[in-house]
Amino acid sequence: MHVTVRLFARLRELTGAAELTRELPDGATVGAAWESLARDFPSLTAYTASVSCAVNEEYSRPSHRLEDGDEIAFLPPVSGG
Amino acid sequence: MHVTVRLFARLRELTGAAELTRELPDGATVGAAWESLARDFPSLTAYTASVSCAVNEEYSRPSHRLEDGDEIAFLPPVSGG
Amino acid sequence: MAPRVFQVTPDRLDAAALAAAVATRADGAVTTFVGIVRDHNGGRRVLWLDYEAYAPLAEKAFERIDEEARERWPEARLAIHHRIGRLEIGDASIVIAAASPHRSDAFVACRYAIERVKQIAPIWKHEHFEGGDVWIEGATADPADAGAREVALARACT
Amino acid sequence: MAPRVFQVTPDRLDAAALAAAVATRADGAVTTFVGIVRDHNGGRRVLWLDYEAYAPLAEKAFERIDEEARERWPEARLAIHHRIGRLEIGDASIVIAAASPHRSDAFVACRYAIERVKQIAPIWKHEHFEGGDVWIEGATADPADAGAREVALARACT
Numbered sequence: 001m002h003v004t005v006r007l008f009a010r011l012r013e014l015t016g017a018a019e020l021t022r023e024l025p026d027g028a029t030v031g032a033a034w035e036s037l038a039r040d041f042p043s044l045t046a047y048t049a050s051v052s053c054a055v056n057e058e059y060s061r062p063s064h065r066l067e068d069g070d071e072i073a074f075l076p077p078v079s080g081g
Numbered sequence: 082m083h084v085t086v087r088l089f090a091r092l093r094e095l096t097g098a099a100e101l102t103r104e105l106p107d108g109a110t111v112g113a114a115w116e117s118l119a120r121d122f123p124s125l126t127a128y129t130a131s132v133s134c135a136v137n138e139e140y141s142r143p144s145h146r147l148e149d150g151d152e153i154a155f156l157p158p159v160s161g162g
Numbered sequence: 163m164a165p166r167v168f169q170v171t172p173d174r175l176d177a178a179a180l181a182a183a184v185a186t187r188a189d190g191a192v193t194t195f196v197g198i199v200r201d202h203n204g205g206r207r208v209l210w211l212d213y214e215a216y217a218p219l220a221e222k223a224f225e226r227i228d229e230e231a232r233e234r235w236p237e238a239r240l241a242i243h244h245r246i247g248r249l250e251i252g253d254a255s256i257v258i259a260a261a262s263p264h265r266s267d268a269f270v271a272c273r274y275a276i277e278r279v280k281q282i283a284p285i286w287k288h289e290h291f292e293g294g295d296v297w298i299e300g301a302t303a304d305p306a307d308a309g310a311r312e313v314a315l316a317r318a319c320t
Numbered sequence: 321m322a323p324r325v326f327q328v329t330p331d332r333l334d335a336a337a338l339a340a341a342v343a344t345r346a347d348g349a350v351t352t353f354v355g356i357v358r359d360h361n362g363g364r365r366v367l368w369l370d371y372e373a374y375a376p377l378a379e380k381a382f383e384r385i386d387e388e389a390r391e392r393w394p395e396a397r398l399a400i401h402h403r404i405g406r407l408e409i410g411d412a413s414i415v416i417a418a419a420s421p422h423r424s425d426a427f428v429a430c431r432y433a434i435e436r437v438k439q440i441a442p443i444w445k446h447e448h449f450e451g452g453d454v455w456i457e458g459a460t461a462d463p464a465d466a467g468a469r470e471v472a473l474a475r476a477c478t
Contacts, residue, residue, distance in 0.1 A: 009372055009444035010455040052461040054442070057376045059463050073374055073442070079456035080373070080402060080443025081355050081414050081434060090214055090286035091297040133303040135284070138218045140305050154216055154284075160298035161215070161244060161285025162197050162256050162276060178336045181354065187409050190358040193351065193430075196339065200348040200421060251345050263358060266475070269431050272351075276423060317424070319477030 001026050001068035005037060010076050011051070014043045024066065030055060031062030033072055050077050082107050082149035086118060091157050092132070095124045105147065111136060112143030114153055131158050167241035168224035170217040170285070175243050175254040184239045184261040191265035193272040197256040199249045206291035213246040213255060216284040220244065226305060227278040231260075231271045234320070238262040238271035244285055255287075270318040277314035281307075325399035326382035328375040328443070333401050333412040342397045342419040349423035351430040355414040357407045364449035371404040371413060374442040378402065384463060385436040389418075389429045392478070396420040396429035402443055413445075428476040435472035439465075 005020045012018050015037075024033055030053045038044040053060050054073040066072065086101045093099050096118075105114055111134050119125040133156040134141050147153065165183050181192045199211050224242040231240055241259045249255055256279065260272035279285075282305045287298045304310065323341050339350045357369050382400040389398055399417045407413055414437065418430035437443075440463045445456045462468065 006374070008374055008442065009446070010457070012372075013455075050457075050460045052442075054374070054377050057380065059377070059461070073377065075374065075442050075461055076444065076455070077457035077459055078438070078440070078442055078461045079445045079458040080371070080378070080441040081438045087216070089216055089284065090288070091299070093214075094297075131299075131302045133284075135216070135219050138222065140219070140282075140303070154219065156216065156284050156303055157286065157297070158299035158301055159280070159282070159284055159303045160287045160300040161213070161220070161283040162280045177339070177352070181335065185356060185410070187359040190356055192354045192356060194335070194354075195423065195427070196350045196352075197423070198343060198348055198350060201345040202421075252343070263360075265353065265355070265434060269353070269427070273427050 001066070003033065003066055003069070004071045005033065006071060006073040008073065008075055011044065011047065011074055015041045028066055029062060030060055030064045030066060030072060033066060034062065034074060047076055051075065082147070084114065084147055084150070085152045086114065087152060087154040089154065089156055092125065092128065092155055096122045109147055110143060111141055111145045111147060111153060114147060115143070115155060128157055132156065168221050168228065169243045170215045170220045170246055171243060172245065172247045175245050175257045177254070177257045177259065180241045180243055180257050180259040181261070184241045184259050186261065188263055189261040190263050191268040192259060192261045193265070193268040195258045195272050195276050196254045197276070199251050199253050199255060201251045203289060203291070208251065209290045209292060210251070211249045211255070211290065212288040213249060214286050214288065215244065215246050220283045220285055223283045223305065224279070226282070227275050230278065230311070231274055235262065235267040235271050238267040240271055240275055242275060242279065244279070244283065270320050274314050274318035277317045281310045281314060326379050326386065327401045328373045328378045328404055329401060330403065330405045333403050333415045335412070335415045335417065338399045338401055338415050338417040339419070342399045342417050344419065346421055347419040348421050349426040350417060350419045351426040353416045353430050353434050354412050355434070357409050357411050357413060359409045361447060361449070366409065367448045367450060368409070369407045369413070369448065370446040371407060372444050372446065373402065373404045378441045378443055381441045381463065382437070384440070385433050388436065388469070389432055393420065393425040393429050396425040398429055398433055400433060400437065402437070402441065428478050432472050432476035435475045439468045439472060
């Protein structure tokens with residue numbers, strides 16, 4: 001299946017991409033999507049412990065199972081205000 | 082000696098005067114000024130326990146000794162904001 | 163010309179102008195409090211309020227509150243404007259602006275200031291409600307009362 | 321038309337408009353918090369900030385914060401606008417307005433909201449300082465983290 005991955009702030013800079021299309025095995029979790037991404041962009045691994053994720057514009061968990069066409073966002077620690 | 086007495090809010094309404102000139106014995110205190118006023122306007126006595134006073138635009142105490150020409154203000158409990 | 167930051171005035175209040183008057187390039191936070199005439203009080207339907215002040219002493223009380231706040235939060239700066247005269251429902255009666263490099267001081271200084279205004283500023287509201295009118299009387303004003311100051315600090319959460 | 325009260329926008333923020341948008345005739349208090357770009361941070365001289373957001377999720381986070389606040393302070397109403405893009409020193413990055421019949425709820429809801437924004441809104445500041453630039457990274461955003469919510473409540477002094 002294919003998912004869209006959105007990356008923000010420093011994650012966007014480390015990958016050089018605000019948005020990527022990724023192919024994942026059917027039933028892959030959000031956590032698996034992150035691991036797959038970190039294999040291609042090893043500098044992301046520094047964020048494995050602190051990243052948050054959202055699926056289709058709602059906060060989600062690494063254990064969440066993805067569906068074809070989902071939009072995943074990976075969010076480094078936030079600093080709004 | 083003569084002093085000016087300023088009255089505010091309900092005290093002004095009870096006496097019908099925002100400002101009065103009062104004659105007091107030399108060396109009279111602020112407290113004595115209030116007592117003298119309350120003799121002429123008995124409805125003021127309800128405020129004896131709660132009134133604040135100022136002399137020449139500074140908060141003062143009942144024991145403060147007045148001088149000729151002073152401006153005394155008697156202030157009911159406040160409700161600004 | 164910088165506006166006077168401690169003022170009793172018959173004019174309409176402007177919170178944005180007061181916030182701008184206290185904020186500097188070093189400030190990351192401005193908290194403002196606006197007191198508004200509301201349409202009810204203690205079960206009565208309020209029609210309008212008349213505010214009366216002993217203006218010169220009220221402005222000195224605002225300056226005193228500023229000094230008290232600076233003792234406690236040296237980086238915070240305050241401005242206080244209070245309106246007098248007839249105010250309709252929805253009109254702002256008081257604006258307090260507090261600026262500081264960090265938000266915590268801005269919040270606590272602002273809250274402290276409104277608590278102290280209610281304790282020691284010689285200002286009175288005359289409430290006109292459906293069926294009558296009444297002078298609202300709150301605290302006996304005593305700037306030297308340490309207990310009142312403690313209450314204000316506690317409400318400011320310090 | 322009433323303005324949208326939870327919004328991420330590239331436009332200049334207007335605290336007075338946001339305060340007006342939340343206040344009703346029943347409210348006696350409006351507290352606003354304005355976050356401003358300040359000229360220093362952690363010993364660095366700041367030149368400007370770039371703010372980036374995941375806007376649709378940030379606006380949902382603002383709505384969530386509003387729901388959390390209503391649970392706790394049912395009479396308080398909140399509005400939150402956050403600006404994105406390049407901001408200069410002195411520019412407002414966020415405005416929060418909280419209206420309530422009584423001042424205590426307005427203060428605590430406003431403080432709670434800014435603490436929660438900093439915890440869970442997907443917004444990032446890229447600081448450009450004299451000599452370099454850095455992405456500021458604060459909290460790992462987790463709306464379900466009850467401990468973070470407790471911290472926000474404690475800072476709001478409840």
